Amino acid sequence: MPEASGPAGMAPRLLEFADELRREGVAVGTSELLDAIHALDAVSWTSREDFQESLAATLAKSQEDRHVLDVLFDRFFFRAVEREAVERGLTETRFRGGADLDLDALRDRIREAIRAGSDGEMRDLARLAIAAFGRQGEGSGVIGVDVQRIRRTLGLKAEKSGGEMLDPDGVPRERLQEFEQHVRRELERQMIERTQSLPPAKPLREFDRALPSNPAQDLSQVHRVVAQLKKRLASHGREHRGRRRSWQVDVRRTMRASLQTGGVPLELKYRPKRPRRPELYVLCDVSTSVTSASVFFLSVLHALHDQFRKLRSFVFVERISEVTDVFERERSFEAVSRRIATDAGVADVSGYTDYGRVWLEFLDKVVDDLDPRSTVIVLGDARTNGREPHAQVFGRVAQGAGRTFWINPEPRLYWNYGDSVMAAYEPHCDGVFECWTTKQLEGFVNAIAELRTAA
Amino acid sequence: MTGEFETIQDARSRLANVGYLAGESAALVTYLAGKLGKPVLVEGPAGVGKTELAKAVSRATGRSLIRLQCYEGLDEAKALYEWNYRKQLLRIQTEAAGAGWQDVRDDIFGEEFLLSRPLLTAISTDMPVVLLIDEIDKTDQEFEAMLLEVLSDFQISIPELGVVEARTRPLVLLTSNNSRELTEALKRRCLYLWLDYPSVDRELEIVHLHAPELDEQIARKLVEIVHMVRALDLKKPPSIAESIDWARALLLLGAEDVDQGVLERTMSIIVKHRTDLDLVAERVGVKLGDGLIGQQRQAG
Numbered sequence A: 001m002p003e004a005s006g007p008a009g010m011a012p013r014l015l016e017f018a019d020e021l022r023r024e025g026v027a028v029g030t031s032e033l034l035d036a037i038h039a040l041d042a043v044s045w046t047s048r049e050d051f052q053e054s055l056a057a058t059l060a061k062s063q064e065d066r067h068v069l070d071v072l073f074d075r076f077f078f079r080a081v082e083r084e085a086v087e088r089g090l091t092e093t094r095f096r097g098g099a100d101l102d103l104d105a106l107r108d109r110i111r112e113a114i115r116a117g118s119d120g121e122m123r124d125l126a127r128l129a130i131a132a133f134g135r136q137g138e139g140s141g142v143i144g145v146d147v148q149r150i151r152r153t154l155g156l157k158a159e160k161s162g163g164e165m166l167d168p169d170g171v172p173r174e175r176l177q178e179f180e181q182h183v184r185r186e187l188e189r190q191m192i193e194r195t196q197s198l199p200p201a202k203p204l205r206e207f208d209r210a211l212p213s214n215p216a217q218d219l220s221q222v223h224r225v226v227a228q229l230k231k232r233l234a235s236h237g238r239e240h241r242g243r244r245r246s247w248q249v250d251v252r253r254t255m256r257a258s259l260q261t262g263g264v265p266l267e268l269k270y271r272p273k274r275p276r277r278p279e280l281y282v283l284c285d286v287s288t289s290v291t292s293a294s295v296f297f298l299s300v301l302h303a304l305h306d307q308f309r310k311l312r313s314f315v316f317v318e319r320i321s322e323v324t325d326v327f328e329r330e331r332s333f334e335a336v337s338r339r340i341a342t343d344a345g346v347a348d349v350s351g352y353t354d355y356g357r358v359w360l361e362f363l364d365k366v367v368d369d370l371d372p373r374s375t376v377i378v379l380g381d382a383r384t385n386g387r388e389p390h391a392q393v394f395g396r397v398a399q400g401a402g403r404t405f406w407i408n409p410e411p412r413l414y415w416n417y418g419d420s421v422m423a424a425y426e427p428h429c430d431g432v433f434e435c436w437t438t439k440q441l442e443g444f445v446n447a448i449a450e451l452r453t454a455a
Numbered sequence B: 001m002t003g004e005f006e007t008i009q010d011a012r013s014r015l016a017n018v019g020y021l022a023g024e025s026a027a028l029v030t031y032l033a034g035k036l037g038k039p040v041l042v043e044g045p046a047g048v049g050k051t052e053l054a055k056a057v058s059r060a061t062g063r064s065l066i067r068l069q070c071y072e073g074l075d076e077a078k079a080l081y082e083w084n085y086r087k088q089l090l091r092i093q094t095e096a097a098g099a100g101w102q103d104v105r106d107d108i109f110g111e112e113f114l115l116s117r118p119l120l121t122a123i124s125t126d127m128p129v130v131l132l133i134d135e136i137d138k139t140d141q142e143f144e145a146m147l148l149e150v151l152s153d154f155q156i157s158i159p160e161l162g163v164v165e166a167r168t169r170p171l172v173l174l175t176s177n178n179s180r181e182l183t184e185a186l187k188r189r190c191l192y193l194w195l196d197y198p199s200v201d202r203e204l205e206i207v208h209l210h211a212p213e214l215d216e217q218i219a220r221k222l223v224e225i226v227h228m229v230r231a232l233d234l235k236k237p238p239s240i241a242e243s244i245d246w247a248r249a250l251l252l253l254g255a256e257d258v259d260q261g262v263l264e265r266t267m268s269i270i271v272k273h274r275t276d277l278d279l280v281a282e283r284v285g286v287k288l289g290d291g292l293i294g295q296q297r298q299a300g
Helices: A010-023 A032-040 A048-059 A064-089 A104-118 A117-133 A143-153 A173-195 A215-234 A252-260 A288-307 A324-329 A333-343 A353-365 A391-402 A422-428 A438-454 B008-015 B025-038 B050-061 B085-096 B101-108 B118-124 B143-151 B185-187 B200-210 B214-229 B240-253 B260-269 B273-288 B292-299
Strands: A279-285 A311-316 A320-322 A372-380 A403-408 A431-434 B040-043 B062-068 B082-085 B114-116 B131-132 B155-158 B163-165 B171-176 B192-196
Touching: A010 A032, A010 A064, A032 A048, A048 A064, A048 B025, A048 B192, A064 A173, A064 B192, A104 A117, A104 A173, A143 A173, A215 A438, A252 B085, A279 A288, A279 A333, A279 A353, A279 B273, A288 A324, A288 A372, A288 B040, A288 B240, A311 A324, A311 A353, A324 A333, A353 A391, A372 A391, A372 A422, A391 A422, A391 B131, A403 A422, A422 A431, A431 A438, B008 B025, B008 B050, B025 B040, B025 B050, B025 B171, B025 B192, B040 B050, B050 B062, B050 B131, B050 B171, B062 B085, B062 B118, B085 B101, B114 B118, B114 B192, B118 B131, B118 B143, B118 B155, B118 B163, B131 B260, B143 B155, B163 B171, B200 B214, B214 B240, B214 B273, B240 B260
Parallel strands: A279 A311, A279 A372, A372 A403, A403 A431, B040 B171, B040 B192, B062 B131, B131 B171
Antiparallel strands: A311 A320, B082 B114, B155 B163
């Protein structure tokens, strides 16, 4: 195929690029590479956007992959150009007039260019800024530090988020980041020229990989995962057992099947049974030991309420309190957390979790309602603060319910150390999971599905 | 003008002619889809014009549109083909007297007794078509697996009849709201297009295209409000179609300006949940009352 792909040398470059993508966890298959090569045949190479979009359309198959590809694309082709330059011994005449530059005028021009968002101008000004900065000493040698030092020298700062008050000195945050990117590029270029070699490519940092996000987005991600959870629970396979007698014959499918036997209905087909709606009990620890996780837990709870109608939710610290109606009345997440913090009345005196007492109270509240169709999910760290864990009471809860799952926000490594009594509760659960990110929540949802196939 | 897209520019201008302002990537990917003969997987939030893209492509290329709406429990009988068993039964009964089993069997599994569903129709027509598989994420993984044969080889195997191959290559678009992760196998066979809500300027163009009589100032304010509403945590953020509806409604009402009163009277066009309505009235309405949105316009 290389002959078909334009100038010689493109295909190997593309392979290198694909390799780099794979190292960052983007699954690029051979068929996708072939697609990319075909696609590049069909578009003009002179437009950088078209080139990049073509690669993105054929190689990146999700929004996250797309983001990684964009970041890598910039880096990869920057490095490719620089390597070529080093190999051919090309150098640029560096701008030497830095000493005569008026810093104030430069500052104003840069601010204007950033506001206007003109790419080429920002790059030129980035060079000027580096040259101007150069006279105050050659820099620290660490590019990241130099970039920030130049930014501070220029007095550039991002606008306050929210945009309620317009700050005359501030510039839009994304544009400022673009400018910093330019400065970084230019510094890297100079460094490569000085040392005549490319620094090794580093894997992307977690921070660079992550899509830009905000709390509302995180919340919506939790909502998405919980929607999956609902599907998994609803299609849980306990509807087939021992109830053949009440099945209904599906006439259409029976007739269809009878065609194979010449119109004699030898095989009866039944209407599929619709699964019953699951009943869900969710218990959520809101004590101080899980403060960082409890926002996440509450957002899970919030999302669950959006999805399930037969859901009762409880929060606990020392005592347990039902908060189902709080979630049903209040729509906004902030209002819910505020209400729970003020009115739930779960902390008694000490503010330390008392799991044993919580089980006793919970059992007392729901003992008549628990049945094999119900699912109990506990969100908590199982740290009893040295109090009686009452594992056998928890066992009775688990017995009454069809399934019991425990989600622990601590890494598995910390379980059963100190006052954590996870081991006492674990035997009673159908599954225990460590979980404090949406990714792990997805893992939990998938694990439930696997438990189902194993059962 | 009909036929395949010649260049990216051609794709964009012809899509614009039929009322769809495609972004950079949308134009490029639809163009590539025709060139490479690959299906396109379009993902993005609800209401960004994923389905509309397929309709626009069908109008722009002059191909007819075949749509398969996916839902939970969709099976082969409704997506691919089904044997017309009533007709088969009738046939068996009329022939019951004389003919032997062999004759009847050869007879009843012919194309005459086949009810073709969207996928088979798309593959077996003589005219090239646009096939839209809408909301693929609503189906189960089994159905996805079944699609693979259609999407990669453009053929359908019918056990009793053999393989039906495509006479012409359909342009396939699959849409997904990302409510479930699709399988790798499916993604590998598709080009990927992520559609997002458009920028203020682009949406303004879109609104202008569909409601050209609306005053420029009002249109801009309207689009800015829609963007503010989208930034809130709503159950259902307003779609592009809804901002067009709103623009048309303002035209009908002869609104001179979008102020707090107008917003509160007409916002049920863009916001469809009770709780969302309260939130929008509280957050956006109050800002409008203070004239803050107008200020932002002058600054930006």
